[in-house]
Amino acid sequence: MSFKVIKSSFLSTVQDYGRLNHGEHGMSQSGVMDEHAYAWANHLLNNHFNDAVIEITFGGLQLEAQTDTFIAVTGADLDFKINDETAQMWHGLQIHKGDVLSWGNPKIGVRAYLAVKGGFDTPVLFDSRSVNLREHIGAKLAEGDELSYKGFNETTYRFIPPQYIPNYNQDITLRLLPTYQFNEFSINQRDLFFNQNYTVTNANDRTGCRLSGAPISIKKERMISEGISYGCVEIATDGLPIILLKDAPSIGGYPKIGTVFSLDLARLAQRQPNTKLRFELMNIHEAQKQRKKFNEFFEISF
Secondary structure (H helix, E strand, C coil), rough: EEEEECCCCCCEEEEEEEEEEEHHHCCCCCCCCHHHHHHHHHHCCCCCCCEEEEEEEEECCEEEEECEEEEEEEECCCCCCCCCCCCCCCCEEEECCCCEEECCCCCCCEEEECCCCCECCCCCCCCCCCCCCCCCCCCCCCCCCCCCCCCCCCCCECCCCCCCCCCCCCCCCEEEEEECHHHHHHHHHHHHHCCEEEEEEEECCCCCCEEEEECCCCCCCCCCCCEECCCEEEEEHHHHHHHCCCCCCCEECCCCCECCCHHHHHCCCCCCCCEEHHHEECCHHHHHHHHHHHHHHCCCCC
């Protein structure tokens, strides 16, 4: 049971929930960039929350089904088609041996997710199937690759209420949890940070997202590198924010004003360059409440 890669793309990789327990060894978290779209893709097929999917960035991928199975495609609208016919997203679909799945140019968003019934059965490296090119763990999909999956005969799949299908064209507000260094920024520095619209630049990938805007004046003094986390917002020496994402290194030496709420990072993962965004403070108790609700619905547990 497998898919064959007919045409490779700019960047398509196998990802699961992530490599969560190896930060102490200097490894990135890795995993899917858009947790919301990923969770729904597996949920639609009644998969386990950690089943591996294909993350397709900016389209261009073509796959041929080698057996009958069930799939779900969520996330960005990359002109998804089956046998050159536009196919439904955010819904469970039955496909048959010989069907060709293709993703074209992006219409809305950046990353689409292909889930298959039972999840993709690729090698587990350091407790995860997630590919991390920066750390040379796995490789992006290439023409001729065979992608096996576990497969089940069960035909049950779910649907998604329309209100949970996001609009990736909207500007966004990212909710920020302050770090221990938050109060080291002056009131004027914080006011500038929270009261402006930043712009997503072209320097935006799985490692991090650089923003442009009015720079914060900071002292150009050297810091000792320390542990950093997914979603951390560093203020670089040019006074502009860098949001650290899934393949970011585990240590860094810029001052950190806060950490973006994890569920908001999924929305950032779908924004193309020139998108406007703002930051606002978030209460830790509200963050925990929303995170718990999300985890319980999708049965996420470690």
